[in-house]
Amino acid sequence: MEIWLKNGTDAIQLPILPSTFTVSVENSHQTVNVQTKGDVTILGKTGLKTVELTSFFPGQDYSFAAYAKDRDPYDYIDKILSWQEKAVRITITDTNINLQTTIQSFSYGEPDISGDVEFTLSMQEYRKPTYTKPPKDKKNNNNSGGGKKDDKNNKKPGKDNKSKSKNYTVKKGDTLWAIAKKYYGAGSKYTKIYNANKSVIEKAAKKHGKKSSTNKGVKGWWIFPGTKLVIPK
Template identity: 35%
Template sequence: MICLIPAGGGTPFFFTPLPEQVEVKYGAKYQTFDTISRGTVKVPRGTDVTEVSWSGEFFGFPRRNETIVNRMFWTLPAAARSIIEEYVDNETVLTLIITDIWLNIDVTISSFHTTGYGAFGNLKYDISFAQKKPLEIYTTDELNTDSYVKKTNPRTDLAAASTGSGQSYTVSSGDSLWKIAQKQYGDGSKWKKIYDANKDTIEAAAKKHGKKSSDSGKWIYPGASLIIP
């Protein structure tokens, strides 16, 4: 069983049929688990899960009775896509549960792509998750950094970077233009400034990932290099 449960409670979303394989990245370690054969799986201890991904399908109505589909949790492909895209748009924190490999972690969806095929509304999809870890905030007294800060002279290049002037930024998992503008300018509403300066790059990446367009910067992808004007 693979399911997503919104943080704070909510209706669980179940993936059926199950994907053939699930890839889990433990820091620098990659492991792939077979969810179909359900053989014995040993998960290494002592390393936090950072990324989880797989490719799968959502079957249309005529295929809902196939043996690999759990009819109790079957959902129309269009409805499944809508639910997941809403999670992406709202940056919803989710509990990801994969019973076959004893995985139970809080995540956000870092990427989700679908492709329709056949004549019955079937969808193939690729999905990736990034682990959501709690943010720990400390005061300078707790970190004992006051003395260091007083002795440090600000560098001009760091000052320029804080304003985002002409700097290069590499998109990471979970980023959006709003988040990047918040980091660089302290104001997420300035996201369009970044989009306008990188329109060609953003649109090319969206088409490379199967999109007709980036939807004005809604779809950006990890690894893309942006200029912060």
């Protein structure tokens, strides 16, 4: 068995197979109560599949690895982090799993001094949305009265219609991942907050004795209480 993650022509094979992996899918069936029949089920559409697996990236050679150690564990980490806002295909050979997915969550850390980096990766099936343009309303396009067009339809949006960004002050224990999770529902969007506040974050990091906010290839790793961030829409 092999497990591959691919983004276009870029791909990595997981060097250590997980002891187990989980695939789940929910359906949108509904149960309603009919007065003369009691509870009945209304069939719904199939939901998106999710795949979750836990393993580690080796810091040394292991005889049970899929291939010899050829890179630092954090090279894998950086690669997966760079794919968090992209579609990623997961393929598990010898199974029926070959899905285009998005990364829903990705956590990692070092449990001991071996240099191994443990991780948990959760992925959700990606279905690309399709759009249909609505037909033009001919009645609204005809100016049958011969007069001026309705000014209400020609008003430019005012300031009240513009999306407004929010402000957030960093508290002790905060991470950009957690803040993104709070405001966007997805920690993987932390780069959006970092890019909007790059100068502020880097300035705070240097003020606290850091060369930059980057740690182990992750920008915005170091953030400090009292730093005021703009949370873009």
